Structures are given as structure tokens and as C-alpha cells.
Amino acid sequence: PPRSTLFPYTTLSDLVLNKGASLMKFKDATMEDYDVAFDYIVKLWTYNTYDKDEIREVYREVLADENSFAFFLMDDDGRYHGFCHGDYFLTFWMSGLTCYVSSIISNEDERGMGYGWMLMDHAVELAKARGCKAVTLESGTPRTDAHEFYKKYGFEMGCYGFDKNL
Numbered sequence: 001p002p003r004s005t006l007f008p009y010t011t012l013s014d015l016v017l018n019k020g021a022s023l024m025k026f027k028d029a030t031m032e033d034y035d036v037a038f039d040y041i042v043k044l045w046t047y048n049t050y051d052k053d054e055i056r057e058v059y060r061e062v063l064a065d066e067n068s069f070a071f072f073l074m075d076d077d078g079r080y081h082g083f084c085h086g087d088y089f090l091t092f093w094m095s096g097l098t099c100y101v102s103s104i105i106s107n108e109d110e111r112g113m114g115y116g117w118m119l120m121d122h123a124v125e126l127a128k129a130r131g132c133k134a135v136t137l138e139s140g141t142p143r144t145d146a147h148e149f150y151k152k153y154g155f156e157m158g159c160y161g162f163d164k165n166l
Contacts, residue, residue, distance in 0.1 A: 024081070024115075026122050029070035034059055036072070040083040044105045045140060069126055073106070073119055082106035084119045088127070094134045099127035101137040116149055 029037060034056055042050055062068045062085060070085040085103040090096065101123050106115040127135050138161040139146050151157075 023076045024118060025074055025076065027072045027074050029059075029063060029072060029083075029085075031060065031063065033072060036080050037070070037083055040105050041103065043108070044103055047140065047142065069123075070103075071122065073115055073122075080107075081110060081115045082119045084123050086123055086126075088130055088132060094136075096133045097131055099123065099130065099132040099135045101135060104137070111145070117153065120153055 027033075037059060038050070038052055038055055041055060059070075062070055065087075067088045068086070070083070072080050073082040073084075074080055083103065083105055084101065086099055086101040088097055088099055091098045101120070104116065104119050104123070106113075106119065124135055135155075136158075137150065137155070139150065147157075
């Protein structure tokens with residue numbers, strides 16, 4: 001995917017986005033970050049309601065699952081700029097291991113600054129390192145700005161997603 005002039009790095013090893021004196025870095029999610037993660041989760045799916053204790057247990061299980069990842073994008077001043085979570089799974093559809101990005105969000109007031117691109121690049125690098133054949137995701141129908149981001153990043157809409165609560 002093309003790089004913008006606002007976001008000039010070419011590889012993860014070159015990941016140095018100067019925002020004043022701050023450098024950007026990825027931080028693996030921990031239980032100590034739960035409140036921050038919960039805030040991102042609530043903002044990502046505003047049309048859902050969440051029980052904070054129930055989501056805490058799901059978050060704990062994600063962190064313990066070797067087939068899941070969760071990370072934040074932070075600057076060296078400790079400010080969070082985004083969150084990403086995903087899973088690895090085998091599928092006949094992609095003929096092998098696939099990475100499913102289930103949560104990706106940057107701060108609303110920082111959209112268009114390259115942070116979403118950085119989050120997605122890191123998820124893609126994790127998927128490649130794991131041997132995945134593809135990265136997939138779903139996006140809520142109200143999130144039209146996110147849909148445009150995914151298209152710009154190179155994703156193609158390949159299916160409709162359906163949910164059935166049990």
C-alpha cells in the first residue's frame with residue numbers, strides 16, 4: 001500500500017514517526033492496560049452495551065491465548081494512540097492459517113495521522129511472522145470512514161458478515 005507524506009516509514013524497523021519529541025512504539029496489551037482497552041472497545045462498537053467485568057474476563061482470556069494478539073500504539077510520553085486485537089485460525093476458505101483483525105481503532109481526534117496505518121501494518125507483520133496466508137476483518141455497517149480506510153489499505157470487500165446471538 002502507498003505511504004503518505006505524513007507517514008514516511010517503510011518498514012517496522014524504521015518505525016519512527018516524529019510527533020514533536022515523541023517516538024511511536026507498539027506495546028503488547030497487559031491487564032494493567034485494561035481500562036484503556038475497555039475505553040477503545042466501547043468507542044469501537046458504540047451500538048453495543050458492555051459489562052465491564054465480563055469484558056475484563058474476555059480480555060484476560062485473549063491475553064492468555066497463544067492464538068490471539070492485542071497491542072497498543074503509544075508514544076514515548078506514555079500517550080495511547082490506538083488499539084488492535086486479532087486471532088489466528090485455520091480456514092478452508094483461505095486454505096490455511098488466517099489472521100482475523102477483530103478490533104482496530106485509533107483516537108477519533110487523530111484520524112488521518114497515520115496511526116491506523118501503523119496499527120494495521122503491525123497486525124500484518126504479526127500475521128506474516130506467524131505464516132498466515134491472509135488478513136481478514138469485518139467492520140460494522142455504521143463505520144463508513146473505517147470502510148474507506150480499509151479500502152485504501154488494500155482490503156477488498158469479499159463477503160457480508162452475519163451475527164446471531166445465542
